[in-house]
Amino acid sequence: MLELLAKKQRRQMRLLETLIREKRWFHLKELAEMLDCTERSLKEDLSNLRTVFDDFLIESSTNGIKISYDDSIGIEVVYHHFFKESVAFSLLEYLFFHKDVSADRICRRYDLSQQSFYRLIRNINQILQEKYNIRITLNPLNVEGDEIDVRFFYSQYFAERYYYLDWPFPDIREQVITDFITFFYKLTDYPLSFSLFHSYRIMLTVYLCRIKQGYRIELANKYGQYAYLYQDLPKINEMLHYFGLQLGVEFTEETIEQLFIIFLQKRFYFSPEDLIAATKEDAVTYKSYNLAKELLERTSQAYGLEVPNFDEMIMHIHNTAHLERREIFAEYLLYDTKSNTNGDYKTLFPKFYQDVEESLYQYLVAMGFHENPENLKHLVYTVFSHWETLLPQLLRRRKAVKVLIISRFDDNHARSMIDFLKFYCTDNFEFSQLIQHDVTISELEKSEYDVIVANFMIPKLKGKDFICTSSLTLLELVEKLNTLFYDFTRQED
Structure with missing residues (x-):
């Protein structure tokens, strides 16, 4: 639905998304190439965005462009702004609250010529019909078509357009x-x-x-x-x-x-017991139940995982697949929240994610459902979010990272560091302190340890991840170790 935004709005939104996602310095030329625009247009966009978004500090220096903001600010600020600024989305919201509107009324409200009005309606209808099988009818204006999709579109619109705890319906208490x-x-x-x-x-x-x-x-x-x-x-x-x-x-x-x-609707179940009972009478439910059951058994056995809520997971997979676009956030208009969340799962567990995605795709095909990317993404999210204790199980099955702590002060200092790190780091670390008094660099390089941590430099150390703590706080060391852990374990999965 990005096409409902004007070209300049789409470019500005992509600019903010890029700066927020990457959190680094960008040279103007690099950004201009990414956004397929001139540096002059980019400078105008940055000037405009600095005026509009008080919550964001868009910095410019010899390093390039970078954005910073307070932790209390969420990226939805960006999407709320472009929803508000879009004439197309504003018109669609107006038609939701006002039935049988005349073209003249819309032209006066949005200061549109007749030509601009009909061009806008054609553009909106082309996009809505392609994705939702709905359209704006003329004389008078109303949003009509597949009523299920009309309701889904507007449910998703209000969920994205307004802040989560806001109430966007003025005439209903x-x-x-x-x-x-x-x-x-x-x-x-x-x-x-x-x-x-x-x-x-x-x-x-x-x-x-x-x-x-x-x-x-x-x-x-x-x-x-x-x-x-x-x-x-x-x-x-x-x-x-x-x-x-x-x-x-x-x-x-x-x-x-x-x-x-x-x-x-038929085949939506409130409890696993209802679903299991229905398998005795309904062939489609029976098929869905067994396919989901086989999927979970195959996946859990392949990775040595438990499924504490096995029957509930079958119900969640079944219901999610059958509901399709009747759930908010099953698809998105501008703010792709599910992809961000799924992206975290995929980064942490790439092999497991791929296997789950492939299995769910086969489930959708076997059931005859629409296997489009949005349906599949929503199902993958359902598995990761509803499978009880899945994430800690996946983390615990990984090989522990072995860390050797060396202090040039004394053994007590090394032990105190280990006590601190055991408390703040994940359970996937094994910490040891150096016992040998005459260790050489060659011996360190050949040791079983994945990471060497010392409060002094070891310039010639090769083949090992090395962290020098002489300029780090203990909390900064924790952060670096946890980052290393994710780098190690991504290679295993």
């Missing part, structure tokens, strides 16, 4: 939505976590707004299958009447189905 979600969620055994709650309040509010405007997802009615969940609750009719008055909608069985359609 946040507390009422909170009470409504809490009331209905008690009907399931699924834990309502912080992240799920904030995602669902965005999704359900988007669904509610679309329902109030008369839009429906065309699916076979299923509310009869699920009505038993709430019909016998005490005072259910009074509660539905109360929420209806507060939210401005009549809660019929169809309204409830449309609102909770993400949970009422």
